[in-house]
Amino acid sequence: MTTYNFNPGPSPLPQEVLDHAQANMFNFEQSGMGIMELSHRSPQYEGVHNQTIKQIRKLLDVPEDYSVLLLQGGASLQFAMSAMNFLPADQKAAFVMTGSWSEKAKKEASFYGQTYELATSKANQYKNIPEVDLSLVSPDTAYIHYTSNNTIFGTQWTRFPNSDQPAIVDMSSDILSKEVDWNTVDMAYAGAQKNAGMSGVTIVIVRNSLLDHASENVSPTLSYKQHDKANSLYNTPPTSAIYMTGLVCDWIEKNGGLKGMKQRAEEKAQLIYDEIDGSEGFYTGHADTASRSNMNVTFNLPSEELEKSFLAKAKAEGFVGLNGHRSVGGCRASIYNAVPKEHVEKLISFMKEFRSVNK
Structure with missing residues (x-):
């Protein structure tokens, strides 16, 4: 896997x-x-x-x-x-x-x-x-x-x-x-x-x-x-x-120097933020839109029970490190330079599927 x-x-x-x-x-x-x-x-x-x-x-x-x-x-x-x-x-x-x-x-x-x-x-x-x-x-x-x-x-x-x-x-x-x-x-x-x-x-x-x-x-x-x-x-x-x-x-x-890294970061982050913003409230971002990070995307689900289920199922599918920090809870996807765009796309597919089953 x-x-x-x-x-x-x-x-x-x-x-x-x-x-x-x-x-x-x-x-x-x-x-x-x-x-x-x-x-x-x-x-x-x-x-x-x-x-x-x-x-x-x-x-x-x-x-x-x-x-x-x-x-x-x-x-x-x-x-x-x-x-x-x-x-x-x-x-x-x-x-x-x-x-x-x-x-x-x-x-x-x-x-x-x-x-x-x-x-x-x-x-x-x-x-x-x-x-x-x-x-x-x-x-x-x-x-x-x-x-x-x-x-x-x-x-x-x-x-x-x-x-x-x-x-x-x-x-x-x-x-x-x-x-x-x-x-x-x-x-x-x-x-x-x-x-x-x-x-x-x-x-x-x-x-x-x-x-x-x-x-x-x-x-x-x-x-x-x-x-x-x-x-x-x-x-x-x-x-x-x-x-x-x-x-x-x-x-x-x-791979394009810092301009290339910035473009990669923006593309990966936008994919996740689009899913959050288009989820009709199923996923909600922690950060205000104007302050959003291109490195760490933080978000919550409608309940703590759903978050636990999301994280457990994600882990079973091979997704590692999606737990939010212990001080704030929720979920977090860290998408630093070396995280491939293809892995972000896999995460988006998982988020869509999980939402369709649990909304």
Whole structure:
């Protein structure tokens, strides 16, 4: 039976990438060693490392005055690390609250400095991206933090406000799925395990002028300056994960780059939203229409009993990962870059059939 993987993360990898890795990573460049066995100081690995950074920079059209880092600890470490580096004692960090991940980011930053909410959609159950009034930004604000895509609630930013303060953006669930306007982003970070490879490596892209102002009172292991100075080789990097990110970047480039990924994402998302909107209320989307995500489609059925039945039957048919997050319930289809359109079409067929039997 075919497996249709709609997990929110880690997510599917392109089959082409898996096939290439299987054929090459366990005897890398005929060295007799797997990529995970190579010294991170070896010429073979350094070639992989530097090429991956080059590919990320090329795909995202990262300006020359930004550094690209490959770190560990996931996006969750960046919640704290960004504050440790960029939140002085006499300043504050502003957070735009769009769900659980922005809540966690603010909580982590609060351990290291002062924080405040600039805008929030919590009163609307995080169904929308809130309006941001930049006139409310405190003069002593060190940076504004955003979460670009909200996996749990199924909302996504289309653009970020262009403010005078630096903007730090958690792009974990939509990096490499669309182009980035670097005029409005001073630092982006993302765990790789949704659109950029496998778990273990975190991509950090930071404007050098912001990096110049990073605190000197941070331990080397948690200092962006130190990792930049060492080309992300200050300590042993997650070599296998970086190798896989490089392969994913190659796959993205061969499939139309970020424009191609954006088109794929929009087409897949629209198929599901059309089924939801045309179901006469049998399926209802959680997110407001204007804030809908192209990465995570969240929806409910008329009753909890029907949702349980839907999920059970879907699992029996080979659909994996359709459960909504435990904090909100319902259903969720995560359709990251590597999810084939054909699998989405199979899901639509299942949704139509289930509705016809249970309406």
